[in-house]
Amino acid sequence: MLTQTLANISQAAESGKFCACLGKRPIAAGGNDVPKARVHSIRKGLPMTGYTEMRRRTLLAAAAMAPAMFAAGAASAQSACQMSASNGKVALVTGSSRGIGAATARRLARDGYAVTVNCVVNRDLAAGVVKEIEDAGGRATWVQADVSDPAAVRRLFEANERAFGPVDVVVSNAGIMRLATFRDMTDDDFNRMVDVNLKGSFYVLREAARRVRDGGRIIALSSSITLLRSPSYGPYAATKAAQELYANILGKELEGRMISVNALAPGLVNTTLFTDGKTREQIAGFAARTPHKRLGEPSDIADTIAALCSADGGWINGQTVFTNGGIV
Numbered sequence: 001m002l003t004q005t006l007a008n009i010s011q012a013a014e015s016g017k018f019c020a021c022l023g024k025r026p027i028a029a030g031g032n033d034v035p036k037a038r039v040h041s042i043r044k045g046l047p048m049t050g051y052t053e054m055r056r057r058t059l060l061a062a063a064a065m066a067p068a069m070f071a072a073g074a075a076s077a078q079s080a081c082q083m084s085a086s087n088g089k090v091a092l093v094t095g096s097s098r099g100i101g102a103a104t105a106r107r108l109a110r111d112g113y114a115v116t117v118n119c120v121v122n123r124d125l126a127a128g129v130v131k132e133i134e135d136a137g138g139r140a141t142w143v144q145a146d147v148s149d150p151a152a153v154r155r156l157f158e159a160n161e162r163a164f165g166p167v168d169v170v171v172s173n174a175g176i177m178r179l180a181t182f183r184d185m186t187d188d189d190f191n192r193m194v195d196v197n198l199k200g201s202f203y204v205l206r207e208a209a210r211r212v213r214d215g216g217r218i219i220a221l222s223s224s225i226t227l228l229r230s231p232s233y234g235p236y237a238a239t240k241a242a243q244e245l246y247a248n249i250l251g252k253e254l255e256g257r258m259i260s261v262n263a264l265a266p267g268l269v270n271t272t273l274f275t276d277g278k279t280r281e282q283i284a285g286f287a288a289r290t291p292h293k294r295l296g297e298p299s300d301i302a303d304t305i306a307a308l309c310s311a312d313g314g315w316i317n318g319q320t321v322f323t324n325g326g327i328v
């Protein structure tokens with residue numbers, strides 16, 4: 001079954017035949033977040049219009065990496081079934097329709113949180129994450145909201161409160177990455193990163209500061225690129241470094257309320273944010289640079305977030321937690 005599916009993905013990529021309903025993103029490397037519906041679409045082998053050669057190569061890379069991805073997916077599906085009883089707490093994870101955010105939403109739901117899932121365009125994926133959680137016996141809802149719009153962020157928090165009550169955990173995860181050297185970076189790409197990563201996370205953290213219950217947790221996603229400092233990552237790295245300052249200073253501002261605020265800095269994680277636009281060889285090269293010889297999976301990052309949210313994680317406050325398998 002698995003072998004057959006992989007063969008179909010690879011064959012579809014080779015032949016240039018895909019289903020148009022795959023949407024703008026390839027199934028490439030959502031890690032354990034490859035949506036079943038999209039895999040099914042690929043297996044239909046329908047022609048897809050306008051798919052670029054780059055995305056074709058990305059899909060081929062996904063097929064090559066799929067055994068690990070499917071294994072992780074199976075583990076994730078299995079763990080989703082082992083849902084804890086409700087812990088009476090509420091979590092809101094921005095950008096949780098796929099990638100690290102989706103893995104975090106699933107993991108927190110598994111730990112007993114009622115979870116609000118958020119997307120900006122991929123409503124079907126957000127709904128799919130919610131359905132998975134509900135099918136496993138958990139509680140979740142999803143809200144479409146662009147974090148770069150402060151009014152939308154307010155509505156996101158209000159919707160969460162209407163569904164589940166005051167929030168205990170906020171993960172400011174939504175983010176985008178546009179890479180180019182200083183010479184080649186466009187205004188549009190620079191501005192969009194500032195809008196989503198720098199301003200968007202601020203809007204989310206501001207609402208969190210106003211609403212998170214005493215004893216809660218706030219986590220902002222930085223990146224290990226703040227240490228790696230590779231060429232072409234300049235503006236992206238700057239928006240991620242800001243998360244570390246946000247977390248440290250917000251943690252101090254919330255003194256006396258037992259709310260721990262941290263930045264989390266993943267390394268190379270198997271999501272479209274990292275793999276999109278890279279060749280199979282480039283991805284393999286990055287994986288080879290890590291001590292464990294693999295990319296991180298979204299579930300690796302979700303596990304660290306769950307640890308910070310646990311009772312045992314409370315004393316970690318105002319820090320940047322690097323969760324990167326040792327690449328830096």
Ligand SMILES: NC(=O)c1ccc[n+]([C@@H]2O[C@H](COP(=O)([O-])OP(=O)(O)OC[C@H]3O[C@@H](n4cnc5c(N)ncnc54)[C@H](OP(=O)(O)O)[C@@H]3O)[C@@H](O)[C@H]2O)c1
Pocket residue numbers: 094095096097098099100101118119120121122123125145146147148172173174175176177196200221222223224265266267268269270271272273274
């Ligand atoms: N992957 C890595 O290697 C890596 C490494 C270090 C740090 N990080 C950080 O980890 C976070 C998650 O990354 P990822 O790899 O999981 O990314 P991803 O797979 O590309 O997923 C991004 C998520 O953010 C959402 N999103 C994007 N723009 C948004 C906006 N304006 N408003 C609300 N939601 C928005 C997307 O929603 P839609 O599905 O609706 O588009 C999606 O759910 C980011 O902050 C990233 O900087 C990632």
